[in-house]
Amino acid sequence: xxxxxxxxxxxxxxxxxxxxxxxxxxxxxxxxxxxxxxxxxxxxxxxxxxxxxxxxxxxxxxxxxxxxxxxxxxxxxxxxxxxxxxxxxxxxxxxxxxxxxxxxxxxxxxxxxxxxxxxxxxxxxxxxxxxxxxxxxxxxxxxxxxxxxxxxxxxxxxxxxxxxxxxxxxxxxxxxxxxxxxxxxxxxxxxxxxxxxxxxxxxxxxxxxxxxxxxxxxxxxxxxxxxxxxxxxxxxxxxxxxxxxxxxxxxxxxxxxxxxxxxxxxxxxxxxxxxxxxxxxxxxxxxxxxxxxxxxxxxxxxxxxxxxxxxxxxxxxxxxxxxxxxxxxxxxxxxxxxxxxxxxxxxxxxxxxxxxxxxxxxxxxxxxxxxxxxxxxxxxxxxxxxxxxxxxxxxxxxxxxxxxxxxxxxxxxxxxxxxxxxxxxxxxxxxxxxxxxxxxxxxxxxxxxxxxxxxxxxxxxx
Amino acid sequence: xxxxxxxxxxxxxxxxxxxxxxxxxxxxxxxxxxxxxxxxxxxxxxxxxxxxxxxxxxxxxxxxxxxxxxxxxxxxxxxxxxxxxxxxxxxxxxxxxxxxxxxxxxxxxxxxxxxxxxxxxxxxxxxxxxxxxxxxxxxxxxxxxxxxxxxxxxxxxxxxxxxxxxxxxxxxxxxxxxxxxxxxxxxxxxxxxxxxxxxxxxxxxxxxxxxxxxxxxxxxxxxxxxxxxxxxxxxxxxxxxxxxxxxxxxxxxxxxxxxxxxxxxxxxxxxxxxxxxxxxxxxxxxxxxxxxxxxxxxxxxxxxxxxxxxxxxxxxxxxxxxxxxxxxxxxxxxxxxxxxxxxxxxxxxxxxxxxxxxxxxxxxxxxxxxxxxxxxxxxxxxxxxxxxxxxxxxxxxxxxxxxxxxx
Numbered sequence: 078x079x080x081x082x083x084x085x086x087x088x089x090x091x092x093x094x095x096x097x098x099x100x101x102x103x104x105x106x107x108x109x110x111x112x113x114x115x116x117x118x119x120x121x122x123x124x125x126x127x128x129x130x131x132x133x134x135x136x137x138x139x140x141x142x143x144x145x146x147x148x149x150x151x152x153x154x155x156x157x158x159x160x161x162x163x164x165x166x167x168x169x170x171x172x173x174x175x176x177x178x179x180x181x182x183x184x185x186x187x188x189x190x191x192x193x194x195x196x197x198x199x200x201x202x203x204x205x206x207x208x209x210x211x212x213x214x215x216x217x218x219x220x221x222x223x224x225x226x227x228x229x230x231x232x233x234x235x236x237x238x239x240x241x242x243x244x245x246x247x248x249x250x251x252x253x254x255x256x257x258x259x260x261x262x263x264x265x266x267x268x269x270x271x272x273x274x275x276x277x278x279x280x281x282x283x284x285x286x287x288x289x290x291x292x293x294x295x296x297x298x299x300x301x302x303x304x305x306x307x308x309x310x311x312x313x314x315x316x317x318x319x320x321x322x323x324x325x326x327x328x329x330x331x332x333x334x335x336x337x338x339x340x341x342x343x344x345x346x347x348x349x350x351x352x353x354x355x356x357x358x359x360x361x362x363x364x365x366x367x368x369x370x371x372x373x374x375x376x377x378x379x380x381x382x383x384x385x386x387x388x389x390x391x392x393x394x395x396x397x398x399x400x401x402x403x404x405x406x407x408x409x410x411x412x413x414x415x416x417x418x419x420x421x422x423x424x425x426x427x428x429x430x431x432x433x434x435x436x437x438x439x440x441x442x443x444x445x446x447x448x449x450x451x452x453x454x455x456x457x458x459x460x461x462x463x464x465x466x467x468x469x470x471x472x473x474x475x476x477x478x479x480x481x482x483x484x485x486x487x488x489x490x491x492x493x494x495x496x497x498x499x500x501x502x503x504x505x506x507x508x509x510x511x512x513x514x515x516x517x518x519x520x521x522x523x524x525x526x527x528x529x530x531x532x533x534x535x536x537x538x539x
Numbered sequence: 540x541x542x543x544x545x546x547x548x549x550x551x552x553x554x555x556x557x558x559x560x561x562x563x564x565x566x567x568x569x570x571x572x573x574x575x576x577x578x579x580x581x582x583x584x585x586x587x588x589x590x591x592x593x594x595x596x597x598x599x600x601x602x603x604x605x606x607x608x609x610x611x612x613x614x615x616x617x618x619x620x621x622x623x624x625x626x627x628x629x630x631x632x633x634x635x636x637x638x639x640x641x642x643x644x645x646x647x648x649x650x651x652x653x654x655x656x657x658x659x660x661x662x663x664x665x666x667x668x669x670x671x672x673x674x675x676x677x678x679x680x681x682x683x684x685x686x687x688x689x690x691x692x693x694x695x696x697x698x699x700x701x702x703x704x705x706x707x708x709x710x711x712x713x714x715x716x717x718x719x720x721x722x723x724x725x726x727x728x729x730x731x732x733x734x735x736x737x738x739x740x741x742x743x744x745x746x747x748x749x750x751x752x753x754x755x756x757x758x759x760x761x762x763x764x765x766x767x768x769x770x771x772x773x774x775x776x777x778x779x780x781x782x783x784x785x786x787x788x789x790x791x792x793x794x795x796x797x798x799x800x801x802x803x804x805x806x807x808x809x810x811x812x813x814x815x816x817x818x819x820x821x822x823x824x825x826x827x828x829x830x831x832x833x834x835x836x837x838x839x840x841x842x843x844x845x846x847x848x849x850x851x852x853x854x855x856x857x858x859x860x861x862x863x864x865x866x867x868x869x870x871x872x873x874x875x876x877x878x879x880x881x882x883x884x885x886x887x888x889x890x891x892x893x894x895x896x897x898x899x900x901x902x903x904x905x906x907x908x909x910x911x912x913x914x915x916x917x918x919x920x921x922x923x924x925x926x927x928x929x930x931x932x933x934x935x936x937x938x939x940x941x942x943x944x945x946x
Contacts, residue, residue, distance in 0.1 A: 095895070095898075097894070097895075097898040098795060098897075098898050098902055098905065099791075099795060099894075099897075099901075393912060393916075394908050394909075394911065395908055398909075436883070436912075436916055452887065453886070453887065455886055455909060455913065456886075458909055459886075459898070459899065459906070459909075462905070462906055463902065466905075
């Protein structure tokens with residue numbers, strides 16, 4: 078028995094416009110570029126919706142309708158869901174319909190597609206919670222398997238997931254940590270006893286995600302038949318083939334003219350033509366198999382580049398400077414209790430901003446250049462740091478205001494106390510009330526007090 | 540292999556990037572075993588500058604001086620020309636007939652030299668030598684390579700292109716067996732404007748010397764002690780160089796941050812106009828005209844500055860950002876330059892985009908981490924841009940040309 082576990086990651090960041098030094102203190106919109114460039118978020122979402130989301134969802138829906146055995150998983154960043162809602166609501170509806178089939182699992186993630194786990198666990202937890210609520214609200218499901226931004230993974234993240242009730246977590250099946258072992262089984266992180274790790278088969282995944290349309294590749298053009306043979310060849314030596322990739326592989330990274338849509342359309346049928354091959358969602362996969370060993374990942378592992386680490390996001394000085402600057406703001410931003418400021422701060426945590434600042438101009442670098450809407454990594458840094466400077470300014474204004482309001486309140490209190498003291502006790506005329514009226518009044522007052530207290534409690538809990 | 544080379548400028552003369560390029564290329568070619576006869580239009584020192592020691596190759600290079608009054612960067616020397624009239628913007632239209640006469644004189648001498656010397660190939664650097672190159676080719680029948688360091692379109696910033704120079708360029712490109720440009724940017728110009736077939740043109744990017752320069756005590760200590768930030772322009776003050784755009788950007792910068800000082804090192808036919816512009820825009824307090832700085836003074840200024848700006852309207856290559864990088868200072872350069880094709884770790888801007896030019900100057904000054912990274916990574920990038928590579932490309936070109944002609 079061999080099962081195939083496809084998982085597609087759906088994400089769009091809020092790209093920062095060419096925010097200038099002159100805009101600091103004058104413009105608190107960082108993401109509203111309206112030019113004809115790739116910094117225009119609405120334009121990008123509309124473009125990718127036409128090239129990828131709409132046609133791909135149509136095919137996926139057909140596959141679900143025609144193949145009762147077809148299953149897969151999706152993960153969404155909160156930032157892409159918000160943008161679908163604003164710019165392409167029909168796309169969101171088509172995803173809702175897919176998920177309503179019950180055969181499409183939704184994974185847990187951070188809301189803002191951030192690297193927060195490695196910089197601030199409390200902030201990470203807030204983003205995961207926010208994401209969970211959003212998924213429940215939109216799709217009516219609760220994620221049980223976790224995947225982190227850029228498939229980033231480390232032992233302590235797995236531990237966190239286990240402690241927080243997740244039954245599975247995804248990671249790159251990277252040779253450095255696997256050694257001679259195969260990614261096509263489930264593994265256990267050290268120090269955990271319940272959670273299982275699903276490892277990406279990067280060879281088979283990247284054949285589709287990266288190499289499919291590459292005419293210089295020895296296996297080009299790749300037919301669904303050949304690919305099926307490759308997967309079937311694992312029978313007997315594997316339990317699960319985990320095919321993890323960006324959703325935008327279909328139509329955006331691999332254009333329609335590469336034949337990617339036909340590939341997707343025919344693959345499920347071919348794969349399940351062999352009776353002992355099935356599709357399984359991540360949760361089913363975790364429930365179907367036992368772990369075969371421990372996988373120890375003490376350093377950050379991601380699905381990016383040939384390095385499979387975070388260097389594409391934090392490899393140079395400007396990236397480290399920018400990421401430090403954003404997380405240094407945490408205590409102050411949260412102190413403002415200002416929703417808008419906190420949301421802007423989180424949008425700036427999206428990993429893509431740091432990716433655009435990458436200067437690894439090797440073979441990998443070309444990939445970065447392709448995916449960056451900025452003309453240079455320095456332009457990306459400038460836009461980011463200028464927007465961040467404005468946010469810092471707004472945060473400090475907000476805190477000053479809060480302080481001023483608090484002072485004012487304290488002053489009023491003092492004044493009141495002073496006036497009360499000024500009124501000497503002799504001048505207070507005792508009020509005599511009828512006993513019955515007094516009793517009535519006091520029960521009324523205590524009732525009021527009670528209600529007020531429960532109201533207070535309620536807000537505290539919130 | 541023996542090459543008869545025509546040029547007009549050679550270190551240590553103080554004329555800018557072209558002499559530096561001729562020197563770098565010649566030095567590396569001779570190291571490849573190429574014998575170079577370098578013909579200069581007039582007597583000048585060719586040794587004596589410690590940074591450009593040439594002594595060990597002296598046996599391979601014989602410098603011949605030709606009696607001529609040729610001045611490179613002709614349009615920069617407006618006093619030697621006459622002003623014919625003024626254009627709509629009040630800029631003088633300068634005629635350079637005298638220079639063209641000089642170029643003809645150079646060509647006459649070149650014809651004689653070509654008969655005296657033995658060589659395999661002719662290599663002529665920039666337009667003042669094109670006629671000399673053609674004459675040498677006629678006299679000897681040897682193949683001719685013209686090396687384009689600038690065009691009439693660059694020097695005039697596409698306005699009032701000198702028809703006399705344009706004519707010489709067209710004749711030269713037609714007569715040449717191969718044309719070499721210092722950038723794709725320049726190749727595009729001669730393909731588009733002069734109608735040269737694209738396959739006749741090879742791009743050989745300029746190189747760069749990567750020896751670590753001497754560190755000096757910074758200059759402008761009084762300003763530095765007041766925490767002023769220093770933005771440097773270094774180059775000729777001509778319409779080609781876009782200094783007027785730089786001054787407009789300076790105004791935008793000062794409005795946001797009055798603690799910036801702009802230093803202008805250079806001279807040229809637009810100097811008075813720029814001085815007036817600075818006054819009119821109320822920038823006199825913020826702009827320092829340093830005159831043309833050379834050698835130690837120039838290096839010291841490169842090292843003192845926080846940022847160097849090259850705002851050129853049309854720059855065939857542009858060595859300034861490379862020099863600045865060697866001295867540890869990052870640059871903001873115009874996209875309308877050859878250097879922008881090969882440099883990654885600089886800031887880039889369209890010369891006309893005053894707003895972004897000011898934004899990027901201010902941003903560079905605000906974020907020291909970025910400046911440092913641009914220098915650190917930029918220096919590594921310079922290591923890959925040696926004159927050796929340029930000369931190797933040139934050598935292959937010579938060889939191909941000779942093979943093609945003899946077979």
